[in-house]
Amino acid sequence: MPRLSIPTLRRQELALVVITMFWGGTFPVIHYTLTLCGPFFFVGCRFVMAALALGLCFRKTLREATPHDVFAGIVIGVVAFLGYFLQTYGLQTVSSSRSAFLTALYVPLVPIMQWLFLRRPPTFMHWIGAACAFAGLLLMAGPGNMDGAFGRGETATLCSAVVFAGEIIAIGFFAGRVQLQCVTFTQLLTAGLLSLLLMxxxxxxxPVAALGQSLATAFGLGMATALIQLTMNWAQRSVSPTRATLIYASEPVWGGFFGRLTGDRLPLPALLGAACIVAGVLISEWKRKKQ
Known part of the structure; x- marks a missing residue:
């Protein structure tokens, strides 16, 4: 008779878990840095520094880049920049918690977009896991964020969720068919330059008064960004966009954990939401087997 196998994580999935943990841990630092400089300066410096670090590490490999590698990197970089731009624009008039709720809509969007654009329908357990993770994100954002007026800021943030879902799909589309280091370098450089040009x-x-401190923080986070993006591009060669999304959904869990270390306290609904997100990741890996 059929039975359910115990969920396990492959090394690529474990790598995504680790970089998502780092990702969540950067939020307290970003929150502080944005009190010193503007978002476009910070994002631009962060991504350009990350690109330069990769360029130094893989300068020999970059010489072998093909036009297809450069094209893939530019596409992913433009999409990533557009997502950050729309989210930042929305944050000018939308609270961070409401922004988190609207951005979380990328979780149920990715399985649908994977089905439409990559012709890879998610499994039933992937759908259940996505629903569970999305419910957890709603609990962490707070139910009150579903109410209220829907203006330009909310519209921009909602569009950013669609764009972030598109970025994950784009990485999944190009993964395995391009040179990893070249694509990562190009996408980081593209996103960084676009952000600086938009200033x-x-x-x-x-930020002349806090230039040194802003650049130092951007450099540190840029090194983390280089590692995160390189790992994402490598892991999604064998991890589906839907599966990767469920792992990325744990980012606010880690953000809340590191935030607690700096003095923040999560309410009970947020803790329940964190549990739902973790459960969603595990549920998506349950598969039926025959004895």
């Missing part, structure tokens, strides 16, 4: 358009000035 005059957004009316954002260079």
């Amino acid at each position: 005059p358009v957004a009316g954002e000035a260079v």
Whole structure:
């Protein structure tokens, strides 16, 4: 008779868990840094520094980049930048908790987009896991964020969720068919340069008073970004976009954990939400086997 196998994580999935933990741990640092400089300056410096670090490490490999590698990196980089831009624009008029709720909509979007664009329908357990993770994200964001007016900020944030889902799909589409280091370098450089070029358009000035501290923080987080993006591109060669999304959904769990170390306290619904997200990741890996 059929039975359920015990869920296990492969090394690629474990790598995504680790980089998601690092990802969540950067939020307290980012929150502090944004009190010193504007978001476009910070994001631009962070991504450009990450690209330069990869360029130094893989300079020989980058010489072998093909036009297809560069094209893939530019596509992913533009999509990543657009997601950050829309989310940042929305945060000007939307609270961080409401933004978190709207951005979380990328979780149920990825399985649908994977089905439409990659012709890879998720399994039944993937759907259940995605629903469980999405419910957990709603609990962490707070049910009150589903109410209220829906203005330009909310619209921009909702669009960013679609774009972030598209980024995960784009990585899954190009993964395995391009040179890993070349694509990662190009996407980081593209996103960083676009962010810096947008500074005059957004009316954002260079933070002269806190320039040294801002650059130092951007450098540290840039090194983390290089590692995170390189790992994402490598792991998604064998991890489906839906599965990767469920792992990425644990980012606010780690963010809450590290936030607690700095003095934040999560309410009970948020703790239940964190448990739902972890359960969603595990549920998605349950498979029926025959004895």
